Amino acid sequence: MFNKLQYISQGETIEKQLHNIHQALDAGCDWIQMRFKNQPFENRLILAEAVKILCEEYKSNFIINDDVLLAQKMGADGVHLGLTDMSIPEARAILGDRKIIGATANTFEDVVFQSKNGCDYIGLGPFQFTETKEKLSPVLGNDGYVSILNKMKTENITTPIYAIGGITLENIESLIKTGIHGIAVSGIITKSPEKEKLVQQLYDKLYANVII
Numbered sequence: 001m002f003n004k005l006q007y008i009s010q011g012e013t014i015e016k017q018l019h020n021i022h023q024a025l026d027a028g029c030d031w032i033q034m035r036f037k038n039q040p041f042e043n044r045l046i047l048a049e050a051v052k053i054l055c056e057e058y059k060s061n062f063i064i065n066d067d068v069l070l071a072q073k074m075g076a077d078g079v080h081l082g083l084t085d086m087s088i089p090e091a092r093a094i095l096g097d098r099k100i101i102g103a104t105a106n107t108f109e110d111v112v113f114q115s116k117n118g119c120d121y122i123g124l125g126p127f128q129f130t131e132t133k134e135k136l137s138p139v140l141g142n143d144g145y146v147s148i149l150n151k152m153k154t155e156n157i158t159t160p161i162y163a164i165g166g167i168t169l170e171n172i173e174s175l176i177k178t179g180i181h182g183i184a185v186s187g188i189i190t191k192s193p194e195k196e197k198l199v200q201q202l203y204d205k206l207y208a209n210v211i212i
């Protein structure tokens with residue numbers, strides 16, 4: 001089963017991205033999504049090559065946002081695809097069954113659609129407003145997760161759900177109670193002056209009731 005914490009990268013330049021990813025790895029994150037929007041292929045390729053080496057060094061999972069062909073070229077661990085990106089079946093045909101394919105959802109109907117398409121996990125959000133992503137879907141709040149996760153239980157849909165969008169340490173306990181598997185975060189880790197402490201606090205809350 002997947003780790004409960006995914007770090008999504010940010011930064012306007014290759015150098016800033018790499019710096020933020022390196023710091024997240026140093027802080028203990030072991031699942032990185034490289035998200036470098038509105039960049040020419042050449043820049044994404046340069047960054048992906050560097051991140052691949054770093055993630056191997058730290059024995060961390062490395063997935064790429066949006067770009068299935070770049071993920072294939074890099075031999076990355078997988079991709080994350082939104083509702084307007086390449087379809088999950090098309091990505092699966094390219095990457096095969098052994099790669100991670102994450103999908104985005106904002107409604108229960110999206111969850112049904114993405115699960116039927118065979119994604120490995122779903123990023124369900126946004127939980128609340130965030131500056132990290134433009135053109136956000138409607139915010140769900142805690143009640144949105146309660147409603148969608150309850151419907152999933154009724155319909156026996158077991159795809160792991162990651163809450164995403166403006167999540168802070170304070171939100172985790174109530175989100176975990178809704179039945180989510182984990183969280184995907186960017187801003188709180190990137191902006192934290194005490195990343196190692198924060199990542200440990202996130203793990204403590206995410207794994208509080210997990211018997212190993």
Ligand SMILES: Cc1ncc(COP(=O)(O)OP(=O)(O)O)c(N)n1
Pocket residue numbers: 006008033035065066080081082083084085102103104105122123124133162164184
């Ligand atoms: C874990 C996770 N969940 C959702 C998203 C959003 O993906 P998408 O809707 O394709 O938007 P962009 O990230 O591409 O702007 C995500 N990246 N990761």
Ligand SMILES: Cc1nc(C(=O)O)sc1CCOP(=O)(O)O
Pocket residue numbers: 008104123124125126127130131132133136137164165166167184185186187188
């Ligand atoms: C990349 C992304 N996708 C979202 C969605 O709702 O689909 S919210 C989001 C941003 C996540 O970063 P932060 O933790 O800084 O809010």
Ligand SMILES: [Mg+2]
Pocket residue numbers: 065066080081082085
């Ligand atoms: Mg996308």
